[in-house]
Amino acid sequence: MEILNVNNLKKVYSTRFQGNTVTALSNVSFSVEDGEYVAIMGESGSGKSTLLNILASLDKPTSGEVLLDGNNITKIKEKDISKFRRDNLGFVFQDFNLLDTFNLKDNIFLPLVLANTKYEIMESRLNKIAKQFEIHALLNKYPYEVSGGEKQRVAVCRALITNPRIILADEPTGALDSRSSDNLLNIFNDINKTGQTILMVTHSTKAAASASRVLFIKDGEVYHQIYKGAMSNSEMYEKINDTLVSMAKGSDYHE
Amino acid sequence: MNKFFYLKLAFLNIKTNRKIFLPYIISSIFVITMFYDINSLTTSPIIDNSFGATQLLLMLTLGSIVVGIFSVILIIYVNNFISKKRYKEFGLYNILGLNKKHIAIILFFETLIVAVISITSGICLGILFSKIVELFLSNILIMNPIKGFHISFDTIKNCTILFSIIYFYTFLTSIRKIHLSNPIELLQMNNYGEKEPKVKKLKLIIGIVTLFAGYSIANLIDDPVSAFVMFFVAVILVIIATYLLFEAGTIFVLKIMRKNKKFYYDKNNFTTISGMLYRMKQNASGLASICILSTCMLVAISTTFALYLGVDQTINNFYPHDLVITVYDDYGKDDFVDEIYNIALDNEIDIQYFNEFTYFENLVNVTNNHFTGENENNPNNCSIMAYTIDEYNEQMQTNYSLNDNEVLLYSSNKKEMDNITLGDKQYVVKENIKDAYNQSQVTKYLGFDGYIFVVSDELQLDNVAALTIGNYSNPILKQVYFDTTSSTQLLRNIIDDINMNIEINSYTTLKYDAQQSFYSMFGAMFFVGIFVGALFLLATVLIIYYKQVQEGYDDAQRFIIMQKVGMSKSEVKKTINKQVIMVFFLPIIVAIIHICFAYKMIFLILTILNVASNQLFMFCLLITIVVFLVIYLIVYYVTSKIYYDIVSFK
Numbered sequence: 001m002e003i004l005n006v007n008n009l010k011k012v013y014s015t016r017f018q019g020n021t022v023t024a025l026s027n028v029s030f031s032v033e034d035g036e037y038v039a040i041m042g043e044s045g046s047g048k049s050t051l052l053n054i055l056a057s058l059d060k061p062t063s064g065e066v067l068l069d070g071n072n073i074t075k076i077k078e079k080d081i082s083k084f085r086r087d088n089l090g091f092v093f094q095d096f097n098l099l100d101t102f103n104l105k106d107n108i109f110l111p112l113v114l115a116n117t118k119y120e121i122m123e124s125r126l127n128k129i130a131k132q133f134e135i136h137a138l139l140n141k142y143p144y145e146v147s148g149g150e151k152q153r154v155a156v157c158r159a160l161i162t163n164p165r166i167i168l169a170d171e172p173t174g175a176l177d178s179r180s181s182d183n184l185l186n187i188f189n190d191i192n193k194t195g196q197t198i199l200m201v202t203h204s205t206k207a208a209a210s211a212s213r214v215l216f217i218k219d220g221e222v223y224h225q226i227y228k229g230a231m232s233n234s235e236m237y238e239k240i241n242d243t244l245v246s247m248a249k250g251s252d253y254h255e
Numbered sequence: 256m257n258k259f260f261y262l263k264l265a266f267l268n269i270k271t272n273r274k275i276f277l278p279y280i281i282s283s284i285f286v287i288t289m290f291y292d293i294n295s296l297t298t299s300p301i302i303d304n305s306f307g308a309t310q311l312l313l314m315l316t317l318g319s320i321v322v323g324i325f326s327v328i329l330i331i332y333v334n335n336f337i338s339k340k341r342y343k344e345f346g347l348y349n350i351l352g353l354n355k356k357h358i359a360i361i362l363f364f365e366t367l368i369v370a371v372i373s374i375t376s377g378i379c380l381g382i383l384f385s386k387i388v389e390l391f392l393s394n395i396l397i398m399n400p401i402k403g404f405h406i407s408f409d410t411i412k413n414c415t416i417l418f419s420i421i422y423f424y425t426f427l428t429s430i431r432k433i434h435l436s437n438p439i440e441l442l443q444m445n446n447y448g449e450k451e452p453k454v455k456k457l458k459l460i461i462g463i464v465t466l467f468a469g470y471s472i473a474n475l476i477d478d479p480v481s482a483f484v485m486f487f488v489a490v491i492l493v494i495i496a497t498y499l500l501f502e503a504g505t506i507f508v509l510k511i512m513r514k515n516k517k518f519y520y521d522k523n524n525f526t527t528i529s530g531m532l533y534r535m536k537q538n539a540s541g542l543a544s545i546c547i548l549s550t551c552m553l554v555a556i557s558t559t560f561a562l563y564l565g566v567d568q569t570i571n572n573f574y575p576h577d578l579v580i581t582v583y584d585d586y587g588k589d590d591f592v593d594e595i596y597n598i599a600l601d602n603e604i605d606i607q608y609f610n611e612f613t614y615f616e617n618l619v620n621v622t623n624n625h626f627t628g629e630n631e632n633n634p635n636n637c638s639i640m641a642y643t644i645d646e647y648n649e650q651m652q653t654n655y656s657l658n659d660n661e662v663l664l665y666s667s668n669k670k671e672m673d674n675i676t677l678g679d680k681q682y683v684v685k686e687n688i689k690d691a692y693n694q695s696q697v698t699k700y701l702g703f704d705g706y707i708f709v710v711s712d713e714l715q716l717d718n719v720a721a722l723t724i725g726n727y728s729n730p731i732l733k734q735v736y737f738d739t740t741s742s743t744q745l746l747r748n749i750i751d752d753i754n755m756n757i758e759i760n761s762y763t764t765l766k767y768d769a770q771q772s773f774y775s776m777f778g779a780m781f782f783v784g785i786f787v788g789a790l791f792l793l794a795t796v797l798i799i800y801y802k803q804v805q806e807g808y809d810d811a812q813r814f815i816i817m818q819k820v821g822m823s824k825s826e827v828k829k830t831i832n833k834q835v836i837m838v839f840f841l842p843i844i845v846a847i848i849h850i851c852f853a854y855k856m857i858f859l860i861l862t863i864l865n866v867a868s869n870q871l872f873m874f875c876l877l878i879t880i881v882v883f884l885v886i887y888l889i890v891y892y893v894t895s896k897i898y899y900d901i902v903s904f905k
Contacts (some may be wrong), residue, residue, distance in 0.1 A: 058819070079823065086821030097816040101529045103451075111821045113525045119516050142451060158820065 003197055004032040009064035011050050011220075013153075024050040025061070026220035032166070032199060037192040039211035040201045041240070043247075047220040048201045049170070055199065056089060056168055057081050060217040068165060086115050089158030090167040094174035096151040097154060098143040098158075105139040108158045115162070129157050133187070137221075149180025156187060160196070167191075169200040173207045185210040205244070218247055261357070265364035267343075273338055274804060274897070280373055282797050283418075286326040286790070287377025291414050292388045293786055294319040295381070295407035301389055305396055306768075314776075316822050318474065318783035325790050327421055329797065334425040336801045338432060343431055347806065351800035354697060359430045366429075370422035378414055395563070395778040452536035454510055455503045464498030469493035473856040478668050480704065482859035485586055485715055493849060494547055501543035505535045505841075520800065521613060526817065526830045531837060538838065545795050548840035550849045552791035553879055555856065559784030561861060561875040562777045565868060570773050572695040574766040576608070578737040578746050580753065583730050584760035594757050595735055602749045608738035612650075613713075615640040615720045616696065617729045625676045626706075628723040637704040638697045641719040647709045650692040657685060657711040663807075665691035667698045667705035677708070678722045698863075743767045792883070796890045799839065803894045806838075807901030814902050824903075835895045847880065 011025040016205060025047045032038050042048045053059035057064060057073050065072045068088060072080055076084050091097075098107045105126065112122045130136045133153050146154075152172060159167050169188075173181040181204070189210055192198055208214045210233060216224040224243055228236050269276045289533075297315045305311050313621070345358055353361075386404060393400050469492030476482045509532050513519045519528060535542075562569075585591055592611050599606060620627045621637045644657045655663065662682045664672060671687045688709070697705025710716055720731055743765065749764045814827050822830075858872055 056819075079825070082818070082821050082823030082826070091819055093819070097819060099529075099813055099816055101533045101813065106525075106529065109520065110525070110817075113520050114522055114821050114826070116522055119520050122520065162821075 001029045001034045002030060003034040003036075004199070005065075005067040005070075006030050006051075006055070007065050007067070009051070009054065009066065010062045011047070011059070014060045023220055025044050025054075028064070028217070028220070028222055030215055030222055030225075032197060033238065035192070035195045035197055037188065037198045037201070037210075037212045039208040039214045040199070040217060041203070041205075041208050041214055041244070042217035042223075046217045048217055051217065052168060052170055052199075052201050056091065057085055083115075086111050086162060088165045090162060090164035092152070092159050092167060092169040092172045094171035094245070096143070096148070096155045096175070098151055098155060100143050103140055103142050104154045107154060108139075108161055109145070111158065111162050125161050126157075129161055133157055148176050149183055152176060152180065152184055153187065156184070156191075160191065161235070166197040166199060169198060169202075171202055171204075172200065173202065173204055181207065205237055205240050208240055209233050211253070214240055216243060218248060223247060261360045262364050265361050265368055268361070269538070272337075272341070274901075275337050275801070276369070278797065278800055279337060280369055282333065282793055283330060283369070283373035284377045284380060285793055286322075286329060287373055287414060287418055287784060288380040289790060290319065290322050290326055290417070291378055291381025291410055291552055293322050293386050293783075294413055295385050295410040296389065296392065297407070298407045298409055299389060299405055300403075301393055301398070301402050304401060305398055305775055306716060306771035307779075308565075310772070310776050311396070311779045314779035314783055318786055319788055321783075323417060325787070325794070326418075329790075329794050330418075330421050331425060331428075333797060333801065334429070336805070338429045338806070342432075342691055355430075355434055362429050362433070363426060363489075366422050366426040370419060374415055374418050374424075377418070378411055381410075381414070390849065392778070392782050395774075395782055397774050404619065414495075420760055438688065451531060452506050458499045458503040459507055462496050462503055462619060465492045466496035466500060469496060470852045473853050476856060476859065477864045478704075479859045482856050486856055486860060489853070490580065493853075494754060497546055497635065497845065497849075498540060498543045501535070501546070502539035506532065509535065511555045522826075523829075526822075527833045530810070530813075530830070530834050534834065534838060541798055542838065542842045545798055546845045546849075547681075548791045548795050548798075549843060549883065550846040552788045553846065553850055553876070553883060554853070555784045555791070556788040557872070557876040557879040558857060558861060559777070559781040560879060561872045563781035564875060565871050566590055566773050566777045568868065568871075569777075570770050571765065574769045575693075575695075575766075576736040577686070577739050577766045578750075580735040580737075580750075580761050580766040581764070582733045582735070582759050582761040585733065586758055586760075588757075591757055591759050592733075592735060595753060598749050598752045598756065599737065602745055602752065604737070604739055604741045604745055604749060606737060606739055608736065611735045612642070612646060612693070612734045612736065613716075613731060614646070614727065614734070615716055615731045616640040617720075617723050619722055621704070621706075624672045624674065626722065627678060637706060639706045639708065639719075640697045640707040641710055641716055642692070643712055643716055644709055645712075647692055655685075655709075657709070659705060659711050659715060661685045661711060663688050663691075663709035665689075665694060665697075665707035665709075667694070670704075673778070675708075677719055680718060682710075758822060767889075792886060795887075800894050800897075802838070803835065803898045807898040811902045827903075828899070831899060832895070835891075835898060839887075839891050839895075843884070850876070850880075 004176070007029050009025050009028040011023075013022045013024060014020070028047070028051060040051065042047055050059065054061050054074070057076065061074055064074075066074055073084065098104070099110070102110065108126060108129075109122050112125070126139075130139065133156070134154055135150070135157065138150055138154070143151055143154075153176075156172075172188075173184055176184060185207055188198055192212075198211075200207065202208050209228075212228045214226045214228075214236075215222055216226075224241055224247070226236070226243065231239070292313060297312060297319060302308050302312050302315075348358055348361075349355070376397055384407075389405070390400055469489045472489040472492070473483050476485055509528055512524070512528050513532070518524055580595060582591065596606075596609060599609075617639060618636050619639050626637075626639065644655055644663070647653065647663065648655055659664070662675065662684055663686050664675065664684045665688050666672075672684050674681060674683050677681075691707040691709065694705075694707060697707055708719060710719060716731060720729070723729065737746075746765060746767075746871075750765075753761070753763075814822075814831070817827060817830075818824070854876075858869060861872060
């Protein structure tokens with residue numbers, strides 16, 4: 001079953017004085033199956049971030065549509081957007097985006113509190129998730145007291161605690177050392193195995209190689225995609241690298 | 256790189272940082288304008304034309320010193336804030352290849368630009384407004400306005416020198432900070448991790464105790480004299496309490512709120528409580544300062560306002576008659592009162608009221624109810640007055656009669672006694688009276704209790720007078736009162752006639768002269784009160800503005816994250832509003848609470864100065880608070896808009 005459909009997405013930014021226009025996305029279409037783990041790769045300026053912002057309903061496309069479970073999220077009214085985001089999407093960011101005024105427990109609770117969840121329910125969900133991620137000991141600490149890897153684990157907990165339809169991850173390994181990166185990618189694989197849909201934007205070949213499918217974006221269009229299928233991580237790694245090299249050379253590899 | 260490059264860079268810096276420079280320059284101009292205006296008044300012709308020239312000059316000089324000192328503090332405070340805000344910028348310059356000397360040159364030009372703009376516009380505006388301020392002052396002092404326009408070159412010189420030194424000092428402190436640090440430190444100075452604030456139990460307890468002590472002192476004291484003495488003790492206690500409780504008390508309360516899970520994990524409280532916890536940690540002392548400044552301002556303006564509005568009443572209390580001739584030696588003349596009356600008639604004075612009054616007054620010692628002659632400066636000194644029951648009955652329209660050993664007793668302190676001992680003679684107090692004729696005469700000595708004894712006859716009056724002997728003795732005095740509609744000049748004429756034609760030792764008190772001197776005294780106080788009050792207000796506004804801007808930058812990142820994890824724009828706005836309102840109005844609410852508790856004490860002190868009307872003081876206080884709140888609300892509106900713009904990256 002398809003959970004996410006992106007059809008003919010176009011985003012044009014115009015500068016303040018209406019002189020120049022910049023096309024960030026020219027025509028992007030793809031879909032994501034329920035339970036899939038998709039990575040999106042592309043160089044800086046290829047439109048990855050714009051795409052993710054639109055999927056996250058933080059930005060509106062110039063034209064085209066994004067269907068989540070068949071509902072067009074670009075048509076959601078401004079006042080309902082944050083509720084929609086809270087209920088359906090979980091976010092993991094490169095720089096964690098934890099609030100330093102809250103301890104880690106309250107950071108994880110934040111989306112639930114905003115959704116007016118009862119304290120008992122929040123507590124039981126947290127217990128389950130904290131066990132899974134082994135962060136029990138950290139809960140009363142503050143973001144500046146723990147390591148980057150631990151922060152990112154907490155951020156993943158925060159994304160998962162609302163039971164979102166899809167997790168959107170923006171360069172989640174970007175600020176982590178290699179051990180913490182591996183750790184995080186394992187976590188992503190684990191939660192993906194339980195049926196959680198993940199869409200990840202990344203620069204890292206290694207991170208992308210852990211996904212079940214990789215989409216390549218160039219100049220605002222989907223340029224190519226690779227299914228992992230039965231490939232091992234290292235075979236996938238090779239294949240992604242080949243694609244990146246040919247993209248850089250500008251050949252028509254995908255045809 | 257030539258010098259123009261630095262000048263250009265300095266200009267550019269000020270332009271790009273206008274959110275912090277503009278209020279700095281505007282408030283500097285304001286401060287300099289105020290300083291110019293109050294300082295130029297000290298050399299203005301208004302002084303020579305005024306009645307109490309020395310008093311007025313003293314008040315204005317004091318006022319201009321206060322304004323000067325306050326300007327120094329204010330400019331240095333704001334400059335510290337600005338240079339803190341710009342560490343990152345300087346770190347970047349450092350990395351881009353400008354060494355510390357170059358940065359110092361840029362800073363120098365920046366300071367120079369700010370100084371030149373502020374000092375020249377400040378002085379120009381000062382000159383422009385000086386006439387208005389002068390007219391305002393002459394109006395307050397009920398004088399005729401001075402003709403002509405007066406520019407004080409001394410003041411221009413004073414302003415230029417004083418503020419150049421201040422700006423040079425701010426330049427030195429800024430470069431000192433730059434010199435002491437390396438670029439990485441400069442870059443990171445603004446974003447170190449914030450520890451969660453702890454409840455400081457000791458501070459909390461001391462704060463509660465001092466607040467309680469201060470409030471108790473203010474409300475348990477009943478007599479004006481001790482109120483005057485203890486006022487400063489109470490003020491200091493409350494200031495200490497304010498600082499401690501803003502620091503420890505607010506965090507204590509917020510933590511209690513956070514402990515209540517149901518309350519804390521509520522959409523409406525969650526972000527506000529945690530945000531406030533951090534805000535209070537950084538801003539406790541700033542908010543406490545705002546609170547104290549606004550309390551001082553409200554008290555300063557409302558009391559001087561009440562004194563000024565009450566001046567007529569005060570004069571009527573002290574000087575109930577238009578002309579009083581006090582005779583302390585009549586050389587055995589029996590008919591001098593008639594002679595005075597005839598002189599008045601000869602001068603065609605329109606006499607509305609004429610009377611004579613015989614009494615005794617002096618300072619003596621009192622222990623419990625035993626009065627003895629004054630022999631040294633002694634804390635039990637009090638002011639006494641005595642006259643016969645006949646005088647009393649006539650003036651108060653009563654029908655008392657007294658035996659030789661009986662008195663009526665009036666006490667300014669509302670003390671009641673059953674009997675009193677004067678020297679070695681005992682008297683029974685027939686009645687403790689609430690009002691006595693000429694009672695204001697015994698309260699005119701600041702800091703002394705006053706008593707009036709109404710005795711049976713002149714023999715007993717002599718006995719009271721015998722209480723004090725030698726150097727301390729006073730004769731029994733006779734006063735002659737006139738009330739008239741005739742001109743002051745005519746009154747002056749008969750004073751001359753009396754002095755020339757009647758052989759008595761006397762002095763005269765003209766109500767008109769007293770009025771002039773009171774108006775010049777209280778008017779000057781009111782004027783300086785308004786000036787200093789305006790300055791306090793400016794300081795309050797500035798501190799709060801910079802706090803909001805500072806927090807806006809700190810909070811911006813936080814609110815972006817909240818939006819990303821599912822907070823809507825309107826929710827963010829609601830949270831922001833809640834926090835801004837708390838930060839804004841907490842100090843003012845506390846200031847008003849302070850004033851409520853201090854009301855009784857301030858009023859007691861005002862009664863020493865004979866502003867006895869409760870309604871008048873209440874009225875002045877309410878007007879001051881309302882005006883202050885209106886200005887404060889405008890500031891709130893403007894700052895919260897700027898704050899919102901910063902956090903939403905507009």
